[in-house]
Amino acid sequence: MGMGEYVITICSGSNCEGRNSRALESVIAKELAKRGLADTVTVSVSGCLGMCGKGPVVIVNPQYTIYNYVTENDIPEIIEEHVCKGKPVARLAVVEDHLFNRFYRVFGDVKFFSKQMRIALRNCGIIDPENLDAYLSVRGYEALAKVLTNMAPQEVIAEVKKAGLRGRGGAGFPTGVKWELTAKAKKEDKVVICNADEGDPGAFMDRSAIEGDPHTVLEGIIIGGYAVGAKKGYVYIRAEYPLAIKRLERAIDDARKAGFLGNNIMGSDFSFDVEIKLGAGAFVCGEETALIHSIEGSRGMPRPRPPYPSEEGLFEKPTLINNVETWANIPVVILDGAEWFSSIGTPTSKGTKVFALAGKVKNTGLVEVPMGTTIREIVYDIGGGIPNGKKIKSVQTGGPSGGCLTERDLDTKIDYESLAKAGSIMGSGGMIVIDEDSCMVKMAKFFLEFTQNESCGKCTPCREGTKRMLEILTRITEGKGVEGDIEKLERLGNMIKKASLCGLGQSAPNPVLSTIKNFREEYEEHISGGKCRAGECATFLSYEITDKCVGCTSCKRVCSAKAISGEPKKKHTIDPDKCTRCGLCYSTCKFKAITKLNDRRKS
Amino acid sequence: MVTPLELIKKKKAEAINRIINDGYLSMKRVYVGMATCEIAAGSKEVMDVFKDAIKNGVSGMFLSQKGCVGRCNLEPTVEVVEEGKIPVKYVKVTPAKAKDIIERHIKKGEVIKEWTVQ
Numbered sequence: 001m002g003m004g005e006y007v008i009t010i011c012s013g014s015n016c017e018g019r020n021s022r023a024l025e026s027v028i029a030k031e032l033a034k035r036g037l038a039d040t041v042t043v044s045v046s047g048c049l050g051m052c053g054k055g056p057v058v059i060v061n062p063q064y065t066i067y068n069y070v071t072e073n074d075i076p077e078i079i080e081e082h083v084c085k086g087k088p089v090a091r092l093a094v095v096e097d098h099l100f101n102r103f104y105r106v107f108g109d110v111k112f113f114s115k116q117m118r119i120a121l122r123n124c125g126i127i128d129p130e131n132l133d134a135y136l137s138v139r140g141y142e143a144l145a146k147v148l149t150n151m152a153p154q155e156v157i158a159e160v161k162k163a164g165l166r167g168r169g170g171a172g173f174p175t176g177v178k179w180e181l182t183a184k185a186k187k188e189d190k191v192v193i194c195n196a197d198e199g200d201p202g203a204f205m206d207r208s209a210i211e212g213d214p215h216t217v218l219e220g221i222i223i224g225g226y227a228v229g230a231k232k233g234y235v236y237i238r239a240e241y242p243l244a245i246k247r248l249e250r251a252i253d254d255a256r257k258a259g260f261l262g263n264n265i266m267g268s269d270f271s272f273d274v275e276i277k278l279g280a281g282a283f284v285c286g287e288e289t290a291l292i293h294s295i296e297g298s299r300g301m302p303r304p305r306p307p308y309p310s311e312e313g314l315f316e317k318p319t320l321i322n323n324v325e326t327w328a329n330i331p332v333v334i335l336d337g338a339e340w341f342s343s344i345g346t347p348t349s350k351g352t353k354v355f356a357l358a359g360k361v362k363n364t365g366l367v368e369v370p371m372g373t374t375i376r377e378i379v380y381d382i383g384g385g386i387p388n389g390k391k392i393k394s395v396q397t398g399g400p401s402g403g404c405l406t407e408r409d410l411d412t413k414i415d416y417e418s419l420a421k422a423g424s425i426m427g428s429g430g431m432i433v434i435d436e437d438s439c440m441v442k443m444a445k446f447f448l449e450f451t452q453n454e455s456c457g458k459c460t461p462c463r464e465g466t467k468r469m470l471e472i473l474t475r476i477t478e479g480k481g482v483e484g485d486i487e488k489l490e491r492l493g494n495m496i497k498k499a500s501l502c503g504l505g506q507s508a509p510n511p512v513l514s515t516i517k518n519f520r521e522e523y524e525e526h527i528s529g530g531k532c533r534a535g536e537c538a539t540f541l542s543y544e545i546t547d548k549c550v551g552c553t554s555c556k557r558v559c560s561a562k563a564i565s566g567e568p569k570k571k572h573t574i575d576p577d578k579c580t581r582c583g584l585c586y587s588t589c590k591f592k593a594i595t596k597l598n599d600r601r602k603s
Numbered sequence: 604m605v606t607p608l609e610l611i612k613k614k615k616a617e618a619i620n621r622i623i624n625d626g627y628l629s630m631k632r633v634y635v636g637m638a639t640c641e642i643a644a645g646s647k648e649v650m651d652v653f654k655d656a657i658k659n660g661v662s663g664m665f666l667s668q669k670g671c672v673g674r675c676n677l678e679p680t681v682e683v684v685e686e687g688k689i690p691v692k693y694v695k696v697t698p699a700k701a702k703d704i705i706e707r708h709i710k711k712g713e714v715i716k717e718w719t720v721q
Contacts, residue, residue, distance in 0.1 A: 137618050
């Protein structure tokens with residue numbers, strides 16, 4: 001792909017498709033074939049290109065010429081004039097200078113990217129993150145200039161509200177409402193905070209956003225400061241992200257020198273500065289009140305709300321806290337407009353969401369898709385499906401606070417409400433694909449181990465409850481589960497959710513409860529069936545040597561438990577009582593003479 | 604008085620001018636992924652190959668770092684972008700491949716198809 005002289009992209013977003021954009025595909029193919037161009041021109045079908053009012057939309061690259069209202073009758077002219085003669089068809093072309101989807105010019109012809117829409121990550125991987133000129137050349141700081149020139153603070157807030165942007169940290173609180181609450185707080189001295197304390201295992205959206213395009217995040221923060229009337233901003237970022245910190249420091253320095261930070265920004269009467277605060281990497285510090293305590297120099301522990309930070313936050317000042325991805329959306333909301341922004345997504349969730357796609361999927365990576373994209377589209381169209389011909393079992397979203405969806409939920413459209421309805425959460429954007437080789441009990445145990453470790457210990461339900469749940473899960477995976485354990489987990493889990501002080505405890509049982517709900521039979525098999533169907537829990541495995549054994553003795557030599565006996569050149573045997581089920585003999589045997597059973601009863 | 608909007612348009616024009624003076628339009632632009640993930644996959648060594656080439660007099664190359672575009676399992680990634688042509692996207696680039704990309708693509712204009720993203 002991408003080898004032809006031209007790439008023709010056809011939008012297949014629902015609006016364009018409704019106007020018959022898919023019919024264009026065959027006409028284009030026919031016209032190209034007629035001219036013998038079928039091999040040199042690449043035709044790609046994209047997801048929504050974000051120009052819904054003008055559909056069907058066709059883009060011809062490399063010039064990124066956008067054709068709108070394209071009909072089948074226009075195709076021969078586009079192919080003849082533009083592709084054959086190199087002259088774009090002015091009659092159909094439309095000039096757009098959107099901020100979103102800039103990456104399309106470079107990556108639009110690759111399937112992994114063509115179904116994505118990029119707003120927050122629009123410059124990531126496209127420009128030099130340490131060069132202010134590169135950011136300025138893609139309309140950097142123009143959104144800030146626009147609000148300082150033409151918009152009163154309340155107009156900025158109104159625009160963010162109208163856009164329908166919601167918090168990308170996971171909870172989905174309407175951003176504009178948060179801004180309004182902070183702006184209306186009575187105390188004069190206000191602060192804004194960027195929460196870059198990304199802590200979900202396997203999630204790296206915020207790191208990539210800051211490393212790839214730090215000025216975008218910074219510009220968002222400055223605009224937020226202007227809107228709520230703050231003079232000071234903080235970026236709370238974990239010390240484990242040294243490169244992100246370095247690039248952010250550089251961006252802040254460059255912005256200060258250029259007059260985008262400091263006193264009288266761009267000659268206006270608005271003054272604002274930003275400071276970086278490093279966190280030590282405690283998961284709980286992503287919770288806003290714990291984060292505030294950490295910046296203040298106290299131990300990172302949450303406190304009950306209200307008062308909410310918008311009333312009384314950092315150093316008792318009214319405080320606006322947004323996540324990195326939320327901030328990165330702000331310049332686009334301002335320049336491409338609330339009206340456009342709210343045209344993308346579902347009725348309740350607007351814009352896009354970044355996911356860190358990982359696990360048993362062919363193409364792992366960072367994915368930004370419009371809200372309303374189905375999980376199936378992410379896993380199969382973008383992720384390329386499950387490798388090695390395995391079957392999909394589950395998709396985990398929301399990290400240690402989220403839940404496991406089943407194959408039945410694959411057509412769930414991604415937005416805050418529908419993910420919650422399906423039993424998971426949007427979360428900050430972790431998405432882990434799980435195939436049939438993974439044990440759901442072990443998966444739940446992994447996440448609970450994480451939250452149990454990260455529990456700050458302040459409130460009893462979270463501190464003690466997660467510990468007890470983990471003990472039960474551990475004994476289940478060790479084959480020592482007893483009747484009633486599942487019910488105990490459910491009772492404990494629901495209690496912890498209700499009684500915990502902060503979001504960490506309130507969501508910690510989710511991975512366990514959702515796997516019990518969707519994969520209860522796996523728990524039951526572990527407890528009373530003596531079996532782990534995925535073959536992951538070693539205690540349920542048994543190894544046997546078959547008649548294929550030639551007596552090479554290599555298994556006997558690697559077995560540290562001395563469970564294998566036998567004379568050279570004669571069939572060996574395994575003593576199940578001594579066997580620790582490490583699997584080393586199984587992987588060592590060159591003759592495939594050792595069988596693995598994942599059902600203890602059958603052995 | 605100059606409004607912030609007028610000011611930023613001027614700054615943008617100046618920035619674009621500086622970039623063009625550096626050869627943005629006239630040369631082959633080489634973008635090497637330099638996020639934490641890319642560096643972990645070995646992109647720093649790849650970057651060094653391109654830097655050394657420029658030091659040793661290879662011309663016609665506008666070298667830039669870039670952040671992570673999100674294609675984790677294909678890193679390190681390098682794009683060669685030429686005005687008016689479809690950008691060429693190399694994946695899993697090693698220092699040895701980088702040397703070849705300089706010899707064959709940068710110097711002779713040959714796209715090494717088998718190393719590009721599929």
